[in-house]
Amino acid sequence: MPMSDFRLKAFYSVAKNLSFTKASQELFVSQPAVTKHVRELESLYQVRLFDRLGNKISLTEAGRVLLEHCERILQEYRKLEFDMHLLKNEYVGQLRLGASTTIAQYVLPPILARFTEKYPQIEVSLIDTNSRNVEQALHEHAIDLGMIEGVFRAPTLKYEPFLCDELVPVVSCMNTDSEIPDELTLDELRAMPLVLRERGSGTLDAIEMVLAEQGLKLSSLNVRMHLGSTESIKSFLRYSRCMGIVSIFAVERELKEGLFRIVEVPELTFKRHFCFVSVQGQEAETSVIFSRFVRQCLQSR
Known part of the structure; x- marks a missing residue:
């Protein structure tokens, strides 16, 4: 500018x-x-x-x-800068991302590394927070594009699914004296000590929605603790006999290394979609390029 x-x-x-x-x-x-x-x-x-x-x-x-007025003017400046450079086949601009914690930590890092290599003149910033805060940042024009795991929908925002995710109940394999079976009934799940994400997280929203389909409330479960990140849950589980419910993307390495194991609950399937989210009618050019790039990367996985 x-x-x-x-x-x-x-x-x-x-x-x-x-x-x-x-x-x-x-x-x-x-x-x-x-x-x-x-x-x-x-x-x-x-x-x-x-x-x-x-x-x-x-x-x-x-x-x-x-x-x-300033918000609109600065947005137009960013668009002007992008369009003028595009005349010379140069991609120059700013991309302000907000991503929910699970996506920011386990899905985005390799994609962002490849994106910044391909588009070195696009300045990228990332806010890592929970889904509700990402939506709030969009409303406040603090970011251009959000990536969330939430199941609730704000009417002023546009949601586009880009990746299917599954939440899995996991326990530590380090407690050899643990008698937690490989499969639980709903009654057994109610008694199981749980550690879950915090209020406002897309993960907890998804869990509550699946429970509601079975006529269960979160308050009917034995929730010992809410933690503010999936990494905190994983660290806690290593030293605990509790069970966590987290994204499969978050525990891929631990499952391969035999540190955690999945506990099946046949009556519950915790599936959801990760979504791009933007303000209706206000998608920046850099956001369009990035969302297209993400889809291409995921297709080639």
């Missing part, structure tokens, strides 16, 4: 972070420089953009109006 327009970027960063310090870190410029750009905008429009109360700031009404 031309330097003459950098003040919009500075304002946008301050407005989103509600912090001049965080904005300076995000933009790799000094805090006085960020303050100078914001003051130039305030002088230009003869308005105050932020209210300051002690160490905290908040947007004024004028600031909220500018932020609304």
Whole structure:
């Protein structure tokens, strides 16, 4: 973006972070420089953009109006930059991804490595969080494209499945004295101590939906603990007699190495789809290129 327009970027960063310090870190410029750009905008429009109360700031009404326009303007700048370079068969731009934890840790790494090799001039950033937070980031225009495992659907967002996943109940093989059988009935499952993902995760949403189909509630199970990542669950299971329910992609290595084993629950099948998610009618060009690339990579697996 031309330097003459950098003040919009500075304002946008301050407005989103509600912090001049965080904005300076995000933009790799000094805090006085960020303050100078914001003051130039305030002088230009003869308005105050932020209210300051002690160490905290908040947007004024004028600031909220500018932020609304700023989001659209910066999006158009990104589109302009991409289209102008495309005239020379160059793919240049920015791709801001948000992915749920399971996808970010177990599906994306090899794909991102290949993507950045093929498109070295597309600047990629990735937020790794749970499905609900990814959807929130899309609504706040903090990311261009989400990749989630959630089963709920927000009406303002567009969902496109790209990969089938299965959640599997697993236990550690390290506890040789464990008497957990290879197959459980629903009654046995109710008594089994479980460690599961946290509220807001797509994994827990999917588990609850499958349970509901059998007339079961999560509260009827013996859930000992909720943890904020699949890696935490895996680490916990290594030293525990509990059972976890996680994506098959997350435990491929442990199953091959004999560290974990799958426990079948014939009455329950935990299948779901990983989905691309974007704001209706606002898909960036870099998002289209990336989603197409992901599908090609998965087809060649």
